[in-house]
Amino acid sequence: MEQRQLQFFVAVAEELSFTRAARRTHAVQSTVSASIRVLERELGAPLFQRSTARVVLTEAGKALLPEARRALDALDLARAAVDGVRDGIGGSLRIGTLSGLTAVDLPGLVRDFRERHPRVQLSLGVAAAGTEGLLADLHAHALDLAFVGVPSAVVPGMPSPVVPGVHLDVIATYQPRLIVPAGHPLAGRGTVSPAAVADEPFVDLPTGFCNRVRTDNDFRLAGITRRIAIEVGDLSTIPGYVESGIGVALVPPLAAEEGTGVVPVDLDPPATSWMLALARNTTVAPTRAASAFLALVDDHVVRRDRY
Known part of the structure; x- marks a missing residue:
């Protein structure tokens, strides 16, 4: 099982289209299709149901998708570790945040991080679906870090503040x-x-x-x-x-x-009451870029009494 095969598989699984997956991976469609067929033979199971109208993941494909993402993340981490030793921290860092956040000086934090680690490709996006959307993106490895709001007490009908699979660095608690x-x-x-x-x-x-x-x-x-x-x-x-x-x-x-x-x-x-926290997925180790960002956050908290 090769890295390029997994990249093609994840692209098709996320796009649900061989054409869009080929465009996304800068490959020709026949190469993507052939690679998926080889992968299916190696695994002994079809990964997609194909028709002229649509492409759908099979049960085997659904089982493989999170593992393929983790494998690709692990390869990226390994490559970033070597690059970091050679050239300083590099790679990418994807951060999600809540709208209207003033407790943290995000422009100042980003400026500080960029000055220290100019080789990191940093993206910062505001959640369209609030904390639930941010946590879903963390679980799907679409984000590395996210500013989220979670309940600070366990009450009937509400989730525990310890979100499964997510580590929370608490910034402030609000009443x-x-x-x-x-x-x-x-x-x-x-x-x-x-x-x-x-x-x-x-x-x-x-x-x-x-x-x-x-x-x-x-x-x-x-x-x-x-x-x-x-x-x-x-x-x-x-x-x-x-x-x-x-x-x-x-x-x-x-x-x-x-x-x-x-x-x-x-x-x-x-x-x-609820907590403002910086969350990360615990199923993978934080990248060096994520760790460097986490280390700077506390210096840029401007108020803990107001959101």
């Missing part, structure tokens, strides 16, 4: 509370119960984002179904929507609240 417009009837109250806001419209993130998952579960456990007035993709924009009177929100202390006309109100019982 969410309600924010309401300054003129809202609840603005003068020190604390309110979940029942007191049962009929309020809410501003929140889409399903899959940590704040939404945590808040939905808190209200579900209280026997209350919330009404979502609007879903927004960036946590830092929520205070502006609340200030405009669209709805209330249950969020951690946000830097974006400063200077706005929103008032924080504590919930009783308190909402579930």
Whole structure:
């Protein structure tokens, strides 16, 4: 079983097209097809179901895919280790992050990392599907590191903060509370119960984002179904929507609240707290580039009291 065979197999498995896989691997389609046939003969099982309409992984193909990815990752790590000894840290580093993050000075962190390790090909992307999407990308080896939000306490119906297969370096822990417009009837109250806001419209993130998952579960456990007035993709924009009177929100202390006309109100019982953490997949050792990035993060944490 050769590296190029595995590269062709992973490309076809991810693209579900021999044509696109050939384009992606800079090979001709007949070479990709021939290589897959040789691999299937060596393994004694078909890896794809082929038809004129589509290409689908067989059960054998599904079993091989994660192992093939791990094998290719291991080869990349081995090559990077030698390159690193010879030329300093190189290779690639793929990082995912949450929207609206201000607790970490990401531009400063990236600048510092680039100055120290200019040979690393660094990519930084904002999650389109929140923490759930970031964790899925870590498990699929599509990311090396990810800034994620996870519950900091184990409660019924919610996952443990120890995410299977993922190591978490905790940056900060936040206690969410309600924010309401300054003129809202609840603005003068020190604390309110979940029942007191049962009929309020809410501003929140889409399903899959940590704040939404945590808040939905808190209200579900209280026997209350919330009404979502609007879903927004960036946590830092929520205070502006609340200030405009669209709805209330249950969020951690946000830097974006400063200077706005929103008032924080504590919930009783308190909402579930959550952690901002930098996550990595534990099924593979971190690359030298990932380790170097991790070593710099703490120097660029600018606030731990607000997200």
